Amino acid sequence: MNHSNDIKAREIKERLTNNELLNLLDVREKIEYHTHNIGGLNIPVGKLKESLEQLQWQYNDEIIVICSAGLRSETAKSILEQNGYQNVRNLTGGLLAIEKLQSI
Template sequence: MADITSDELKQRQQAGETPTIIDVREPWEFEESRIPGAQNLPLGTLPEKLDDLADLKDQEIVVHCKSGSRSSAAKAYLTQQGFTNVRNLLGGIQGYQA
């Protein structure tokens, strides 16, 4: 699945769409700033949280971090685990807040 830009995500949110957004940063980073509606699942916890995400295997999931590196790894991992519609937020939260 193609990655998503900050502008596209913001437009969709303004239109009332609510894609599942997973912030893979650490909890202290999530506390400092967050995208509305995002849930915090740090990258290192994804393997143990797979069962919690099982219902989302075929739904759109937007993953993000600070700049896009960790979320790129999260997208690759989730895709390897059978998730079919994972999109990385290009530029991460830095791009979203710019």
């Protein structure tokens, strides 16, 4: 598993603050997404394999995969990489890591 290109909460928060347009894929369940999210496309990790055709991104686009703690997004990153996506980044620590930054 290649963790070298994973993204940390601080970097993603800075990029969102700068209104950078990010390709976010939130792989939590719909109820979690609707309770709290930072935007992006919501496809639960369990439905990702059969939903790949919904992705509008190119194979070399940066795609940032997010979930609550970084575990489901790690699985989703593997699925995307196995299907030809070359620049997939997992949000280390998930949305919980971003929330921790905001409470500092």
